[in-house]
Amino acid sequence: MPFMQTSLSYFLTGIILLCPCSVYAIEPIPIVVTLPVLKSLTEKVGGRHVAVSSLITGLESEHTYTPRPSDVIAIKNARMLVKIGLGLETWIDSLIKNADRPNLLTITTSRDAPLIKGDPHIWLDPEIAKIITHHIVEGLSQLDPVRQEEYKNNETAFSLALDQLTAEMIEKVKGIQNPRIITHHLAWPYFAKRFGFIISGGIQTQVGSEPSAKRMVTLSQLMRREKISVILSEPQLNPKMPQILAEETGARVVILSPMPVAHTHTEDYLDFIRYNVETLVRALQK
Ligand SMILES: [Zn+2]
Structure with missing residues (x-):
């Protein structure tokens, strides 16, 4: 019987390997x-x-x-x-x-x-x-x-x-006096809402669009009025506009990625969320 068993198991293995719909x-x-x-x-x-x-x-x-x-x-x-x-x-x-x-x-x-x-x-x-x-x-x-x-x-x-x-992470954000930020790309509303950051305005009004001179003036006035010290930009974007706005208002630019992998050790979803919240909290505490 051992022979039979072996051929039977070969036969079954064959079915499993060959059948693309295998369960x-x-x-x-x-x-x-x-x-x-x-x-x-x-x-x-x-x-x-x-x-x-x-x-x-x-x-x-x-x-x-x-x-x-x-x-x-x-x-x-x-x-x-x-x-x-x-x-x-x-x-x-x-x-x-x-x-x-x-x-x-x-x-x-x-x-x-x-x-x-x-x-x-x-x-x-x-x-x-x-x-x-x-x-x-x-x-x-x-x-x-x-x-x-x-x-x-x-x-x-x-x-x-x-x-x-x-x-x-929500606890960490609660400790910030002024959680208001300006974002470069319209990627952060879900993130802000969950953790307690407030997005006061955005540089891009549409994905990929560059702001007009008028919009830049409006944004810098808004930043002074609301004492906003952080502009959130991304490694995937042209840094020029956030830099101009930062120089204009004395704010700092923080680079975060809406996708893992752009920063080291953020491939894991939990690490990615932690990195983004903690980096932004640190910038807002300065
Ligand atoms: Zn996007």
């Missing part, structure tokens, strides 16, 4: 995400059962990204695509088309998220990161139902870690 994944599931923040969130719940690659590295603008040929290959090989939606990834549909994957399981993680009108940067609120993560868990459970419990348990653990971090 029990042996290899990590290849997943493509649009933004590095989605890579971190997918890894939080998928652990070693997922192999995630992000199309955007974190150094480009998420609004004006130009896909590379390797992105098409990544989508060709993926079993799931995770995106934000809300019109943020304007470049994704043509990629899916070029990769000839019309039936690729695509998870739109902004579904059911409470939105701030006109702002797609939902991941900067840890409460919404929970919603994003929940959609990812649903996708993983569909692909790999055998591990459904494990994914759900990871989601619960991550959710608790988010609660702890958020409470700790």
